[in-house]
Amino acid sequence: MWMKGSWPRLVVALALIASVMAGTLAAPALAGPPTPAKGQGDKCVAPTDWMRRNHMKGLMHHRQRTVHEGIRTPQFDLNRCIDCHQVKGDDGKPVTVSDSRHFCRTCHDYAAVKLDCFECHASRPGETTTTGGLEGSPHGAPGAGDVASLNRYLEGAGR
Ligand code: HEC
Numbered sequence: 001m002w003m004k005g006s007w008p009r010l011v012v013a014l015a016l017i018a019s020v021m022a023g024t025l026a027a028p029a030l031a032g033p034p035t036p037a038k039g040q041g042d043k044c045v046a047p048t049d050w051m052r053r054n055h056m057k058g059l060m061h062h063r064q065r066t067v068h069e070g071i072r073t074p075q076f077d078l079n080r081c082i083d084c085h086q087v088k089g090d091d092g093k094p095v096t097v098s099d100s101r102h103f104c105r106t107c108h109d110y111a112a113v114k115l116d117c118f119e120c121h122a123s124r125p126g127e128t129t130t131t132g133g134l135e136g137s138p139h140g141a142p143g144a145g146d147v148a149s150l151n152r153y154l155e156g157a158g159r
C-alpha cells in the first residue's frame, strides 16, 4: 500500500532529475516546457497546432519552391515569421537570435534543435547586413548570393 507522504517526495525527486537534465541541455533556469512569446495578430499562417509540429516542413517546402523553382508565395515567407513573432528586448527593439528570448529559440533551446538559418537570414525585422553575411538579408549578404554554395548547402540540408 502507498504510504501517505511518498508522493511529495517522489515529486521532489522527479523535479530534481528534470531540472538537472534541463540544465545539461539548455539554460539552467528552465523549469518546464517552453512558453513561446505570443505572435502578433490573432492567427498564424496555418492553424497553431499544425504550426507547432510542422512549421519546419512548411519552411523547407517553401524554400525549395522559392530557391529552385522561383515560385514566391507569402504563406511561409521567413521574413514574415520573423516580423509577426518579434520579441522586444530591454531597449524596446526586436531581439536577434543571439538572445535566448527570440521566438525561434524558445522551443529550439529546450528541444536542443540548432538552426543555421540565421547565418544568412535576418533574425529580426528590418535587419540590414552589417556583419559580413551574418544575419543579413540573403539578398545583400556576401556569400549568401553565391548560387553554387547555396545549392551545396541546400543539398546538404536535405528535406
Ligand atoms: C500574421 C502574423 C503571423 C505570421 C506571419 C506568422 N505567425 Fe506564427 N503565430 C502567430 C499567432 C497569432 C500564433 C498563435 C498565438 C500564439 O502565438 O500563441 C502563432 C503561432 C505559431 C507557433 C506555435 C507557437 C506556440 O505557442 O506553440 C509557431 C511554431 C509559429 N507560429 C511559427 C511561425 C512560422 C515558422 C512562421 C513563418 C512561416 C509564422 N509563425 C508566421 C502569428 C503569426
Ligand code: HEC
Binding pocket: 059, 060, 062, 063, 066, 067, 076, 077, 078, 079, 115, 116, 117, 118, 119, 120, 121, 138, 139, 143, 144, 145, 149, 150, 153
Ligand atoms: C547560405 C545562406 C543561407 C542559409 C544558411 C539559409 N538560407 Fe534560406 N535562403 C538563402 C537565399 C540566398 C535565399 C533566396 C532569397 C530570395 O531569393 O529571396 C533563401 C531563401 C529562403 C526561403 C524562401 C524566401 C523567404 O524569405 O521566405 C526560405 C523559406 C528559407 N530560405 C528558409 C531557410 C531556412 C528555414 C533555413 C535554415 C534551415 C535557411 N533558409 C538557411 C540563403 C540561406
Ligand code: HEC
Binding pocket: 036, 052, 055, 056, 059, 081, 082, 085, 103, 104, 105, 106, 107, 108, 111, 113, 114, 115, 117
Ligand atoms: C512551439 C515550439 C517551436 C517554436 C516556437 C519554433 N520551433 Fe522550430 N522546431 C521545433 C521543434 C520541436 C523542432 C524539432 C522537430 C524535429 O526534430 O522533428 C523544430 C525544428 C525546426 C526546423 C528543422 C531543423 C532541423 O534541423 O531539422 C526548422 C527549420 C525550424 N524549426 C524553424 C523555426 C523557425 C524559423 C522558428 C521561428 C520563426 C521556429 N522554428 C520556432 C519547435 C519550435
